[in-house]
Amino acid sequence: MGQKLLVSMNNITKIYGHHKALDKVSFDLYEGEVHCLVGENGAGKSTLIKILSGAISPDEGDIIIGSVKAKSLTPKQSIELGISTIYQDAELVDSLTVADNIFLGNEKSKRLPFLVDSRYQEKRVSEVIETLKMKLPVNVLVEDLSASQRQMLQIVKALHSDSKILIMDEPTSSLGIDETKALMDIIENLRRRGIGIIYISHYLEEIFKIGDRVTVLKDGLNMGTYNISDITVDEIVQKMVGRNAALFYKKTPVEIGNVMFEVRNLSKSGVVDNISFFVRKGEIFGFGGLVGSGRSELVSLIFGVEKADSGEIYLNGKRLIVDSPEDAIKKGIALITEDRKKFGMLIGRNIVENTALVHTENFGGILLNHTEERELTYNVVKKLSIAVQDDSQNVEELSGGNQQKMMISRWLLDNFEIYIFDEPTKGVDIGAKEQIYQLMTELAKSGKCIIMISSDMPELISLSDRIGVMRSGKLVEILDNKDISEEELIKHFIGV
Incomplete structure (x- = not known):
């Protein structure tokens, strides 16, 4: 070049168990280049940049930064070699000013010990901001910044530490049109200064505006590196999603009845905007969209984790007032959460306590019935073929697939009307996926409503009767799932 x-x-x-997250992937970056990295969720993008930033070590391969060759890097080595990562969710200290965040850990002191020279720090930061032609106040608390200003702050922080390589991970996912344009201008400025940028985005239009080259990852493989001028959006999409049809699950037909669950004009400022949809008896209604589109936030409102500003929810024609998750559970709504470790499991507790949790808390009365809990757990563990040593085994000792099946099992001990699956097979193997799909189909056959959020497009297409497309907090369209292809679906997600 x-x-x-x-x-x-x-x-x-990079190998995790039997899964190759990356398989002999090669990637390079030149001075003054914007090299875009694209692929579906799970394609290996995050793993690759974590290796470059020193967060994880590869199992094979070499990394060469300038004249330094290494098998792996530590975070400290990565920073010393001039690499900075600007993550989608900025890791900043809200209670400190812009200047204080930039100098955090390397504060400039006055002559008296333990006193920070704020005036010096603000002056130095202002100089960097001016050279980048940004509009960013240096003495304002980070908690008062907009999403785009937080992104700018991360860029200033990187350049203040003399970074030559910037990794930008979905930098515009939370930005508006004007804010995105401002960021594009900044990136062009950085390019002219010789900074090399690795740019990760689901928004393919952005890639054609700012990129020099693009590398497409799929299932841990490099599908090719191309000059932007030599490839089209359609060709990128095809390389992102091309997949053996045998990986699709063949769902058995389910009779669909009348409308059972309905959401009307549900809104929360800055989160979701005027969402309306209905789900029929026996139907699996899928929600798809890019990261940050508002899918999981919508579920949090329905389940009472967050309170909506406006809107209504109906079950069998009767309006539901859901003020908390406990409310939702008592009114027949079940949620299998996306983040099982953070929100779903009782770490350090055994299989019985984790499985019987909802039943005991909401339907079991005041006194615990240990015999009943063990019997219920035994039956559901057997039904779902959950591999456990015995009922005293702690939940964190199970494999990812068995943890997920255990998470689902707790909602089968009682009779719910609505089952919300948020990324139901995230981090599980193919065998466990098949069992979870069969279970969801059985629930639909028994007349339940299923709402499913999934970033796995074969999963979304295989299971959903209809697919709601989320984009920037809005439900932009609802698609009847009649022989829709992955290519068509991803174009709906992106909006091209």
Whole structure:
């Protein structure tokens, strides 16, 4: 390309158990280049940049940064080599000012010990901001910044530490049109200064505006690196989603009845905007969209985790007032959460306590019935083929697939009308996926309503009767799932 080579990652392989997150992937970056990295969720993008930033180590391959060659990097080495990562969710200290965040851990002191020279810090930060032609106040608390200003702050922080390589992970996912344009201008400025940028985005239009080259990852494989001028959106989409049809689950037909659950004009400022949809008896209604589209936030409102500003929820024609998760459970709504470790499991507790949790808390009365809990757990563990040593085993000792099945099992001990599955097979193997799909189909056959959020497009297409497309907090369209392809679906997600 003519410019100086900044990064060369050669034959990078990363294995988790039996799964190859990356399989001999090579990637490089030149000075003054914007090299875009695209792929579906789970394609290996995050794993690759974590290896480059030193967060994880590869199992095979070499990393060359300038004249330094290594098998792996630590976070400290990565920073010292001039690499900075700007994450989608900014890791900043809200209670400190812009200048204080930038100097955090490396504060400039006055002559007296333990006193920070705020005036010096603000002056130095202002100089960097001015060279980038940004509008960012240096003495304002981070908690008072907009989403775009937080992104700018991360860029200033990186350049203040003299970074030559920037990794930008979905930087516009929470930005509006004007804020996105401002960020594009900043990126162009950085390019002219010789900064190399690795740009990760689901928004393919952005790639064609700012990118020099694009690398497509799929299922841990590099599907090719192309000059932006030599490839089209359609070709990128095809390379992102091309997949063996045998990986699709064949759902058995289910008779669909009348409308059972309905959401009308549900809104929460800055989260979701005027969402309306209905789900019929026996139907699986899928929600799809890019990361940050508002899918999980919508579920939090329905389940009472967050309170909506406006809108109504109906079950069998009767309006439901849901003020808390406990409310939702008592009114017949079950939620299998996306983050099982943070929100779903009682770490350090055994299988029985985790499985019988909802039944005991909401339907079991005041006194615990240990015999009943063990019997219920035994029956549901057997039904779902959950591999456990015995009922005293702690839940964190189970495999990911068995943890997920255990999470689902707790909602089968009682009779719910609505089952919300948020990323039902995240982090589970193919065998466990098949069992979970069969269970969801059985629930639909028994007349339950199923709402499913999924980033796995084969899963979304295989199971959903209809698919609601979320984009920027809005339900932009509802698709009848009649032979829809992955390529068509991802175009709806992106809006092209």
